[in-house]
Amino acid sequence: MENNNSLVLLFDSAESFITCDFSVPGQIWQLFSFSPPLVLLPEESQRDTSFDNLTFPYSNSYVYFPWFIERSRNQPKGMAIFSLIIAVIKVLLIFPPSSSASDVITHDHPLPDGRTLVSKDGIFELGFFSPGSSTNRYVGIWYKSISQKTVVWVANREKPVKYNSSVLSINTEGRLVLLSQNQTIVWSANSTTQGLNPIAQLLDSGNLVLRNEQDQNPQNYLWQSFDYPSDTFLPGMKIGWDLKTGLNRRLIAWRNWDDPSPGDFTCGIALRATPELVMWKGSEEIHRSSPWNGVWIGAKPTPLFQLQFVVNEDEVVYTSNLLDKSVTTRVVLNQTVYSRQRYIWVEQTKSWMIYSSVPNDKCDRYNSCGPNGNCIASESPRCQCLTGFKPKSPQKYDALDWTQGCVRTEPWHCRVKDKDGFKKFSGLKLPDTRTSWVNASMTLWECKAKCWENCSCNAYANLYITGGGSGCILWFGHLIDLRVVTVPGQDLFIRMAYSDIVLEDAEKHKKKVVVVVTTVTFALVLLMLLTFFSIHRRNRKRREKILTEDGHEGEQKDIELPLFDIATIIRATNDFSSDKKLGQGGFGPVYRGTLEDGQEIAVKRLSEGSRQGLKEFKNEVIMCAKLQHRNLVKVLGCCIERGEKMLIYEYMPKKSLDSILFDFCQSESLNWPQRFHIIFGIARGLVYLHQDSRLRIIHRDLKASNILLDKDLNPKISDFGIARMFGADQMEGNTKKVIGTYGYMAPEYAVYGIFSIKSDVFSFGILLLEIISGKRNRGASYPNYGFNLISHAWRLWKEGNTKELIDACLGDSFNLSELLRCIHVALLCVQLRPDDRPNMALVLVMLSSENALPEPKEPGFLLEGPSAKGEYYSSNEITLTLLQAR
Template sequence: MFISSPEEVYYTYMVVDNSTLSRFIVTPEGVIQYLAWLDNQWTNLVTLQRDYCDNYGMCGAYGTCYDSTVGNCRCLKGFRRNNSNPLDWTGGCSRTWNLSCGNGDGFVKYKGLKLPDNSRLLGNRSSNLEECERECLKNCSCMAFTRVDVHGNGGDCLLWFGDLVDMKNYPSGGDVIHIRMAKAEIDAIARAKRRRRIVIAIGISVSTICGMLILAFIGWHALRRRKEGMRAAYSVYRDSGDGGPEEDLELPLLDIASVADATNNFSFQNKVGRGGFGEVYKGVLPTGQDVAVKRLSLNSGQGLKEFKNEVILIAKLQHRNLVKLLGCCIHGDERMLIYEYLPNKSLDHHLFDPIKRKLVTWKTRFSIIMGIARGLLYLHEDSRLRIIHRDLKPSNILLDSEMNPKISDFGIAKTFTVENAGEMTNRIVGTYGYMSPEYAMKGHFSVKSDMFSFGVLLLEIVSGHKNWGFYHPDHDLNLIGHAWKLWTEGNALGLVDVLMEEEFPLKEVLRCIQVGLLCVQQRPEDRPTMSSAVLMLGSETSDVSQPKEPGLSAESFAMSTDSSSSVKIPNFSNDVTITALQSR
């Protein structure tokens, strides 16, 4: 039984089933009440709120319902509304361009929809999308098609004939339907797509050009900073007093921000060493390469001249037994040198530690001796520039992961020519215990000054003791004097490090001691050249002359400053670097 109440605009449906009376009341707002006649009264069993879009055909043909609000309908793209009443969409929408069957009609894809009323739907099983489109295109009454998998056979072709009614929008999800459209509409859509592609292409091109300009600006800015750094470096070179061509600088200049970032802002955890020049930090460049950053102290004895020396000289030197300088940094008063990182630190770190030196076998010691010798030979005779190091000592011998030695610290090194192999200076710089007598007392230096330092190193590597500060209960001699005393007594092997537990070749060790004593002889002309020393050390058949009495074999000595006065040198440890200005 159907009862209508137009005054209250209510629709009531009465159902009688098995003597049970039920009533459905539906309001225009979509509220459904289900009541049953129980115990001689109407009892409300359930009340449901219907979605506005659930009302059939509320948006008319080709209209899509968007949410539960009354009148919230929209026409599909390519269609326009038939009336202007905002609350009445039952008139639906009509095409912007009329169809012309057989004259270029096509299909436009719409997504995210509840499929239209299927009362006039025709299904063809097992058709692919292209076959489905051809089937619809053959019939001028076919307005849309889609393909859905209803029967689990991979897909069914669904065709719609007549106007499309009762569609709803689903922002996330829904189905896809292909709707028949006029050629003019399809051409307009194609033009719009081309315009979008052109706009996108222009946008990408503009973005690319802007990106390139930004990168170019960054590169230009970096280049300008580099040039400023180069000018600062050239200024350092000129202000050091020697002058020289700009092309002498042949290595990268890093900015302070990059160096600070590499060393974790010069953190204590990154500090790996300290000397008279300042501190050394381990760092990691953006490339992943480990480096050692030598940060010169403002109070260091190494000033502009020493910094320039190290930059100019090491940049021109390439040898497996010389430390490699990767770059430098100049920022205000800050001056830093960036070296390759050598994980085993310096020779003194191993040689003078009673625990670590036990692990340094004679084979390793002899390899270190020969590596230092080859490095000095390159400096004295084979490099582009002939170099006198002037500060050869264990702390300036760095060791790589395989304990290969590399000579470092060229801050006070000097270049020379064959014609000018010896010089005199009124500015004595170096380290007590390694300076030759003629240099320490009178300021005379030459390649033979380096040979004296090499001889001291030889004796220290064999014995495991420092020269300066050496102690023996029976005498007051330093290591040089002690070695000479043992040699003259015929007990040279008494110099060998007692902590070196493994067996060693006696002739090779004796040869090293003998060459070491030859290198520390008092008179420079008695000392061998580096090429002769390398030959004597590396060949068992070469003749080795008998050494004469060494220089500076006592723990202290008088350093002459002029003809009428002298300065008594106190007892320093071997790692103290000094700078003594001599009066004329």
């Protein structure tokens, strides 16, 4: 029965305890022959003070013995205590304790309200909950490891229970069921196959599965919650159709925050000529993604997630997988604003941050500009008719009513030469495909011919963009839901009269004839292999000889780079002639050279008088051998011979960033898109060093002169002479000898010699401010603002005049909101306390999204003056500062 939210289990009467036989054997026999009444109360419930009986906590519950005090009055005190001990033993036998950390439900071990399941690694938790201010009880799954309770799945969302006495269990038929207090089935998992000794298990993915106890193969699951999602899309989950069973997996929003029952806002896959991801409000379509093009579906590629669209004879599904396992993310349907939102958990603020939201603008609304209308969010008015079309109702179009759309200005003549043709429109979201025809194997040329032959065909395009484009889509009737997209759009070829086609040829097809002679190719490959093995063997022998002669045989295992002989380097640099000299570094000069095969190189030569170069040279050799990334400078090899020690790099035609950025004549050639490309590349390189490489690398000398640029202005981080390697679990280090460049050092490193990944984040913030302003952090004058760029930027930020920081050379080439966001991120990076600075992975997220950012605190080195003490080694490209840590 129900009493004070307690589950009362009544067994046979305990009247048999009052007997004339008070012997120990008699009492033992009676206690194990009869069952005393007891009460089990959930742990979180409060004990009713009206209970005047004995109770004790047991396995997340309380056990009451209502009979003990009454019976103790009729028995000797010793026998009453003995009876209680026997009763407790019997409870332990009847109700074995359950583990609070269990992740499974079995037939013998159900899950009552008040207890939970926790996945193996403690990521997700399953149990009963009441949302918001509601008193209804639901079975749900939420994040265990996140302080803010976030429900991601609800079982009985249409049938809540009213009391705290329900149980989630596996019945005798092997089905997962939710039983109410009167043992009525409220909800059940609709598994069609009866398992052999089935169990329900909560996985670390957030998936609740019903499977046979001895079978962990996902293909053999009897049932899984991922097939019946609520309002949340988790990594590894699928949205779409199982074509074999007819199962349609779709997201359905909560009705409101207090009611998880299904609302009228849904998201799923629409089976059309090519399937599309669609959102509906009731039966009204409110958003449609672009068709799957082999790379993305309505969203730009991101380094955090991998989006996939699978179409085959078994299923048509959309799925998302995490590329960075340290990121916690979810996608939620929000019925309040009718939006699909992706959230990322930010541990520093203990809150969810919106990473992206769909619809993102008014052009994302389905068919917002009517048939044959093109929506351009950045223009006003946003709706325009395509070339060759005109408004169907000019009066309504001028009144910003675009529902009737556009019609052709002139009819075209089907299959009449020089009367009609196709015009290419680029950067578009392709139209709705419900009136389309698809062929996945056609070429673009065959697709055009197919459309030309059909007088009802209005447009065609490639189905996939990978490999130069493949497949064919034909559109018949009106072109619905067109828009210009900010992510790389697709080419759409629209049929129209020749008189409406612009004179330039929109289709310039070049026939490429590739002649492959098998025997010649095989001979070349074989020759290359023989040459490679010969060079490798010769280099290995020379390496052993050189290291032995120079006394470095004990360090041979550290040298993993290819070895160049000194004669090759002398020829390449014209005997280190002065006209080949690129600059003078802190450890020696840098020369430009050309190898015999025509490859251009840069040679960093350790000078004999360098006081610190030998150790740093070896450090850089070891580092460069272990690091491979497109935003790190590529080291081709080294030369250790005749007392010389040299590093050979790939040659960077644009030289270093500072040579362009701080040069008044050249800085004008560096527009904002190019600068942002450089910023993003540096950030990617630091993310690799800090978390994606085999070992965590702290650069310690990140500055503009150590950022090299290739011919396409791709940034390459260079100079790892003073970099330090950390183990995967090491967070910071310290040194008594501070080496680096003053003006880029973090405060904790310059003052105390403590360095970590947050030291590089500080240097990145300085570099970001320099790229935005075109000015050096130190060495420039900032009247009334202090003596460095940080002070200048901080004062402008506080005064609300941040735009004054922008380099005048940028002119009008920049996106103001994007540039101001970069200044905001830079100020977050240069905060005084390392714990206040974001890590580089979070910096990437901040730079690539449009979400609100936290307010920056006061930066480090704010009041720095020109009298900072230090010993400098200055040259054209490298500045090294030595400070004694205090």
